[in-house]
Amino acid sequence: MIKLAARNLLRHRKRTATAVAAIAFGVVCVALIGGFFQHIYEGFAEAIIRGQTGHVQIFSSGYNEGGFRHPDRFNLGDTSALVKSLESRPEVASVMSRLSLQGLMSNGAADLPVVIEGGEPGKEASLSSYVRVRAGRTLEDGDDFAAVVGRGLAESLRLDVGRRTTLLASTGGGAINTIDVTVVGIFETYSQDYDARAVKVPLKVLQQLFGADVATSVVVELVQTGQTSTFLKSVDSDLRQAGLERRSWRELADFYEKTVELYDGQYRVLRVIVIVLLFLSVANAVGMSMYERTPEFATMMSLGTRRRRVAAQVFLEVILLALVGAIVGVVLAVLLAQLISWIGIDMPPGPNSTLGYTGKIILSFRLCFEAVLIGLCAGALSSVPALRRILKLDISDGLRQAI
Template sequence: MLIALRNLRRHFRRSLTSLLAIAFGVAAMLTASGFNEAMFDEFREATIRSQFGHIQITRPGFHDKGRSDPYAYLLPREVALDEALLPGGAALAPRLLVNGLASFGEVTLPFMAEGIDPAVDMVDDRSLRMVEGRRLAAGDERQLVLGRGLASQLEVAVGDAIVLLANTPEGHLGAAEAEVVGIFSSFSKEFDDAALLMPIGLARSLVQVEGAHAWLVFLETTGATNALLPSVRDALPAAEFEVQPWHALAEFYARASELFAQQLQLVKGIVVAIILLGIGNTMMMSVLERTGEIGTVMALGTRRAQVLRGFLLEGALLGLLGALIGVVVAFGLGGLLALAQVEMPPPPSFARSYDAALLLTPSMVLETVVIAAVATTLASLYPALRASRMVIVDAIRNGR
């Protein structure tokens, strides 16, 4: 290894150019991966907190047919789940779906609503970002919050009272008046154009039912979902309750993340190709310049396999050193983004912006470093083979 480092230092300018190229490629891969990871971490947590919970308990078949016949899939008012099963910091929250009409002044529009428990549900900015007013709070009874699009179409403001109309399971018409205390923006523009949230007590009174359509389990960390899932399923009769994790329900998130992952693989492929070409050229030039030296050391007894390993080691060291520089640059960029608080415009079909950030995980860094080291080693393979297969007499003669 010391000999390989010395050889790299002998050709300092060429080695430096190669190191900078590798560092740039590694920093580019980590920046793209970290940006993608941070964006989807925000998207994932917002999806979980606002829509599905980490684990969702419903009647069997609710997710397939519940929207068309919601009252056929009602759960009891209290779900038969021992909360002692849940880890510390977890919360169990009911939700009741309500569809109907919202009226203000001369304007009447359809809405999709959810009755929630404001004490434990929709309590942070990831689940619900308020653009005006406040979110629902424990103790609210006749208050609600509207999506920005629905509020704009109804032409209502915080403090206004709107009339809600909805059909009951018996086919009667339920009505209620509620005060608008906030206007929110979620990740989905389509959702914001038709959604409102109300305390579950108001929702039950409006449609004259006592139960809920779903019970959501919220955990402190998303990574604990799969570990808890079997315990929740074992605690509830499968014939009466369907228990699903968030990732089985979030189809849009899965499709979007898969698409971005494929794009990221393309970026990695381009960077690897650049490294292969650049390092391959550098190592070939090194072999040509050191032809006489190679012939001399082989004449003195150095085996061809040792020459091969020496050049491969030089390539691997270039990759490792360049990767370390790239990792430092990527973490520096991440720190600068955190300080600058750059606000990114909302992606297509999204309703709100988000802060640019890099989320660099240990596995991501390790993968990138390994890719760089393997790529540079592979790039050194042909020059190393050429060097190890030289005819000793011809190599010494060409070196003179």
Template sequence: MGGLSLLAPMAWRNLWRNPRRTWITLAVVAVGLYSILVFAALLDAWARSSRDAALDVLIGSGQVHAPRYLDDQTIAQRMAAPGARLRAVLDGPSVEGWADRVRTPAVIQSEYKTLPAELLGVRPARERAISVVPRDVSAGRYLAGDADGGIVLGAHLAKRLKTRLGKRVIVMAQDATGALAQRSFRVVGLYSASQEDEDRFAFTGIEPAQAMLGIGTDVSEISFKLADDAGAPATVAALKAAGPGLDVRPWTALAPLTAAMNSFMEAFVYIWLWIMFVLMAIGIVNTQLMAVFERVREFGLLQALGMRPRLVLAEVLLESALLIGLGVLAGAAAAVATVLAFSGGVDLHFLARGAEFFGAGHVLYPRLAPAQFAAVSALVWALGVLVALWPAGKAAGSSPAEVMSHAQ
């Protein structure tokens, strides 16, 4: 029997017997799905923004250190410059960029103030591939090369030190022997980042830093950025094999708070999905039950005329599938339009401090994730049809004798 050719026109026309109810259900499904998809896109943008803010200054996708460096982040826990085996992995296709650094606690003294900070000796060309600091220089310039003896300070630190471009500052730190080393640097640039990072990190060329600290060509850390985060476990394993005895960790271990926030936001999307779905399900079941109860006689009639209960169930389910499907299409289309409209950025400057508190940037960039949109839409549709089984089952259970008895 051409079941669909029999059921589809009936189901479609039945939907419009009570247009008001149909439009209300459509709106419930569309608005519910719209809020899920747009909320998911914003949360994803927020999660990416906060992750990028945390990782793109220094951490990258992961780091390599001397074994005890993370417990004692001083120059005493340094390691040799990366050898051939380590470089072979770092220069491999899974790694987008990497940079070795010298990094030590220091104090920076201007004419007016002395403040704590971390001195980083960096290779500017490599840093450009993995860090946003070279890009975010707001005044002056970034470092020109490994031997550049200038210093780039965070804009807020410079303000607190009451120093400025062209002025000199004194940096003091313990050297390889434990003695106090100091060196004068000219301020060549100021960078913008979160206030915490601006206060914390000061950058100079790797060679002046190594010379000041007397560590030869040793380094404190190697930071690497992966082309695809999904490849992190394999790359970490390869680096561990290439650098036995070194401490290789992915960013999730280096920034556990950021990782936890990231997981929480992913989980929150699903919590929101379930909250909205429960509300939608109540709406769908309520309206479909009303539609079924109003038509009990009709379902009895269909069975009296020779329509099997299974086909009655299929007819009511098809009505729900069409109704929810239309709502899903409308909701998804509106969500795609909204996300595309805001893909250029949602400016959160009006709550800048709040955004920074959560580790996010000032501008969120929601993006269209077609697979996620399709999966969530399909899930909402399938779950909606599933809950409609209840009213459909009621319809299929209608007694054909009802029709005769009503006619008495």
């Protein structure tokens, strides 16, 4: 039956080409749309990880409930042993300590509340590949009393590179302490809110302001983002025994899941629209072909071929047609994805962001399989009207149609 179905398709080449083109077009649309959204998801995730959070952050137990307001009660103390232990794991790329405080920044004429982050400049530079330096430079290991500030904060306080400014925060003992720093750079991330209130200084400088050589978190950078779940499972028990808690980048940026959910809804709607258009196109092509072949089917039945066998033959032809169209569509989608990714798609900044980006198409095996499955399902559904016509066909009427 497969050989006969293939011969029938080759016998009607124009109609076959039309149906194959319709299915291939639908498969290409579904695959490229899915690949575009996949790039958005991965790009957004990397922007979060390599712009702010890292893959995993480790805190003292209870820090996420009240530690940011009271870092003196929920700090990690000396983190050297924890950092050394984590760095020995093969999936870990780097580990760094951070100290985060709430405070004020003053330019001499105005004060603004800020979040002051103290980090290890060398390690932070390797992690922060999605942080764009708008002016000046990033922090370096040899810096002393230097700072980089978010673009929004710099605009609010009218700060330029080289400007001296004052940071004010509470010490571990509850007193107020100040320190003067020089702005060496202005940075920009995916988050406009973060840029409007963030200032980064070397860890040793912020520890001097706080009055203690402590850290509030340990940030872990993994070799691959996909290793996050495996890493968390492997360290959970040890962290609980040590009285520590951890947060993955997904937990630290809960808006990521909400964004993905929003885009997934849009993708589902677009996919349904493409499927409906694909079904209508293929059903029209298949219906016209089956109508023209009605005398052929009537002749087969008059010679003793059962209706179900004729219907099965037609269904096999449509499935084979859909399979060819789906394969052609996937091949075209892969080629177009590479071409589009090479050219790039200039995208405007997203919500709450000032950074545009270059869109690409990322096709995975799952997306290609889903596209092929959609093509096959559309082909199978489009054969239903034709099969009903065959099963209800009056043989004499079918034979008269040939006259």
